[in-house]
Amino acid sequence: MDPIRRSLLGQLARLSAGAAMVPLSSVASAGINQQPPRREGDPSKRYGMLIDLRQCIGCQACTVSCHIENAAPLGSFRTTVSQYEVAHQETGEVATFMLPRLCNHCENPACVPVCPVEATYQRQDGIVVVDSDRCVGCAYCVNACPYDARFINERTQTADKCTFCAHRLEAGLLPACVESCVGGARIIGDMRDPQSQISRMIAEHKDELMVLQPEKNTLPQVFYLGMDERFVTRPDAEPVALDVLDPHGKEMGYEFGH
Amino acid sequence: MNSAIELLAPRYDIAWYPWAVQYFFMIALSYASLWLAAPGLVFGKSRWLPTARLALLACLTTTLVAPVALLADLHQPLRFWHFYAYANGHSWMSVGSLILPLYVVGVIVLAWLAWRPALQANRQAPGLQGFIARWASLGESPTPRALLVLVGLATLALSTGIMLYTGAEVAIVKARPLWHTVWLPPMFVATGVIAAAGLILLLNRVAGERSTTVTGQMLKVMLGACLAAGLIAGSWFLDGINANVGSVAAALESVRGSAEWRSTALWGGLTGVALFGALLYLLTRPAARRPALFAWAWLLGLVALHVGWMFRWVVLMDVQTVARHSAGFHHYGVPAGSSGVLGIVGTFGLWLAAILLVDLFVPWRQARQGGRGADVSPAPASAASPDSSQEHAPEGAPHHG
Numbered sequence: 001m002d003p004i005r006r007s008l009l010g011q012l013a014r015l016s017a018g019a020a021m022v023p024l025s026s027v028a029s030a031g032i033n034q035q036p037p038r039r040e041g042d043p044s045k046r047y048g049m050l051i052d053l054r055q056c057i058g059c060q061a062c063t064v065s066c067h068i069e070n071a072a073p074l075g076s077f078r079t080t081v082s083q084y085e086v087a088h089q090e091t092g093e094v095a096t097f098m099l100p101r102l103c104n105h106c107e108n109p110a111c112v113p114v115c116p117v118e119a120t121y122q123r124q125d126g127i128v129v130v131d132s133d134r135c136v137g138c139a140y141c142v143n144a145c146p147y148d149a150r151f152i153n154e155r156t157q158t159a160d161k162c163t164f165c166a167h168r169l170e171a172g173l174l175p176a177c178v179e180s181c182v183g184g185a186r187i188i189g190d191m192r193d194p195q196s197q198i199s200r201m202i203a204e205h206k207d208e209l210m211v212l213q214p215e216k217n218t219l220p221q222v223f224y225l226g227m228d229e230r231f232v233t234r235p236d237a238e239p240v241a242l243d244v245l246d247p248h249g250k251e252m253g254y255e256f257g258h
Numbered sequence: 259m260n261s262a263i264e265l266l267a268p269r270y271d272i273a274w275y276p277w278a279v280q281y282f283f284m285i286a287l288s289y290a291s292l293w294l295a296a297p298g299l300v301f302g303k304s305r306w307l308p309t310a311r312l313a314l315l316a317c318l319t320t321t322l323v324a325p326v327a328l329l330a331d332l333h334q335p336l337r338f339w340h341f342y343a344y345a346n347g348h349s350w351m352s353v354g355s356l357i358l359p360l361y362v363v364g365v366i367v368l369a370w371l372a373w374r375p376a377l378q379a380n381r382q383a384p385g386l387q388g389f390i391a392r393w394a395s396l397g398e399s400p401t402p403r404a405l406l407v408l409v410g411l412a413t414l415a416l417s418t419g420i421m422l423y424t425g426a427e428v429a430i431v432k433a434r435p436l437w438h439t440v441w442l443p444p445m446f447v448a449t450g451v452i453a454a455a456g457l458i459l460l461l462n463r464v465a466g467e468r469s470t471t472v473t474g475q476m477l478k479v480m481l482g483a484c485l486a487a488g489l490i491a492g493s494w495f496l497d498g499i500n501a502n503v504g505s506v507a508a509a510l511e512s513v514r515g516s517a518e519w520r521s522t523a524l525w526g527g528l529t530g531v532a533l534f535g536a537l538l539y540l541l542t543r544p545a546a547r548r549p550a551l552f553a554w555a556w557l558l559g560l561v562a563l564h565v566g567w568m569f570r571w572v573v574l575m576d577v578q579t580v581a582r583h584s585a586g587f588h589h590y591g592v593p594a595g596s597s598g599v600l601g602i603v604g605t606f607g608l609w610l611a612a613i614l615l616v617d618l619f620v621p622w623r624q625a626r627q628g629g630r631g632a633d634v635s636p637a638p639a640s641a642a643s644p645d646s647s648q649e650h651a652p653e654g655a656p657h658h659g
Contacts (some may be wrong), residue, residue: 033430036348077268082584087261096265101583110433115525116352117344137333137342139273140351146433148270148583157333215503229263237262239586249591 005094033113039069041123045190048126050198050209051100053226055183058083058098062186069165069176071097076151077163079177084237086228098233100186102177103128103149103162104212104220110152111141111161120159125190126221127166132158143195146216164188177197201225274574277331280605281644282424282570284324285596286459288451289417291316292365293481300410302627311625312461314369316454319612321365325358327605330596349521350430354423361420364413365397369625370394371406376624378631388545390619403628421447426571436512436577439505441494445569448487452512452533453566455480459559465617473499473552474541484530512580516587522572529568533561565643 033224058081066072066079079102107127112120119134120141142150142159152206153160165175173179178186189198202209202223211220212229271545291313297303297311329335341355378398425443432438455476462472498506512519536558539550579588592598616622624634
């Protein structure tokens, strides 16, 4: 990707992160693919997360603790940390870039209006959840999410995703990923409370914050501090490991692509 | 930025299975063949009646099978009633779930009205055929032509709803840039018409009708649909060629980055050009040579079905393997079980069974625009088409079972 386009996307990313600070009056429109009204949750709060990438060491403690807390099936993740080896363009020096990913609990979530039975909905505190008793497993939301934050849980055969550990928040606890983060890189809180840590950090670092794929107009509410703008969109990188298949097409293991 | 390597990222499975391809294929055949049946059955063009009879058979059977594939693509098929208990007007899929049953009922009623006079004429037939004819024809009263036209028009209107919702449902998904283009819904329709015309060419041969009128009409329709598809594909390409993001940019990126996508693009292009060339060749031959050449048109029908099915496979399955959030492509091998090969084969098997059952018990070759049982001439062969050059098996197909 050319540098101009990259920097444009970077600008866009900052712009969108900024726009999300403006308290959005919820749009009550009734058109197809518009957001249905929010329900449940505390309307006086708006949860969001700030991830300070300068503190992330890529230990995957969040991945593991989330997996245990939420009993996701093996191979499916509500949160995970992507890791990239990046070479400096001039010196060739190699560094590792860590990118924790989870549901962005967007202000304009692409997954919510597509649900044909309103099983997935946004609470008034901004958290996007799934009612697994109602979900028909059509997987439309899985395809609609640009962040691969959703999956079909093979055990429940319904859509599954990060809930900011709403059950823990309600009990006054931090989400499992935040609780277990060794570097304190993940900060969750109520963005409507100006005294919360997240509000203060957002105010402090306003111009440096970025969100993922701002051009999708989903207005993500997970903000990255210390982000490399080249990773804001789909990374232009050599893909992860290549699957090694046996002659019957069964997976034997991985190997790297080079 | 090729200096970056993705060391660690989860593997993301596809979310829509081949069932979705089967649904999109079947429902496209259904609405397109409905429109091919319309001139003869609804608008009363008698030259189109032989085509309409084959098209109605294609339409009814695909309409019955399509929702089965759609249900199977749900991970919780038994919760389908949630679509009606908790309908969400914000979702195209929900809108579709309201249109689809109405459309299915419309097609069933239309087929019943068109077949009823022939069923009435068949009431005296021996055995199960006669029993079904007596039971399904619901009395001896004539079938009002106006009612058939009315149901036909309503079903045609509903079919445009199906075209719109199946296209929009996919095209609104911003998360998959390859889908997110206004040119996708019309392309679904154009390739659907190509495939439906191909299916009718094939049925024309397999059912023993071998009508050159039908072949000529379907070749022309297919040529028109090919032109439309070419125009749509061209517009899509020119529309996006200068954009850095979007559907065309994503397609070019995929073609650049993957040998599989390159061969898919090449295969699709070559097949389209070959089909178009063959159609032009067949339609420009002198009239005297046409019957001999048209006898092979069913082969083009197979190619057309391939085009319609492959387009849906590439759009719905292959696009899901393009990583949207991580680097490269996800591996997808079609599994052997019901969410893979078995589902694909099973859908086609069910469809074949539906065609055979209709063929066994319903005198579909005498479908007509309403009227009385007495209007239907008893021999299936004489009801076929004005061009009597084709050879009919004297016993007629309904007895071959």
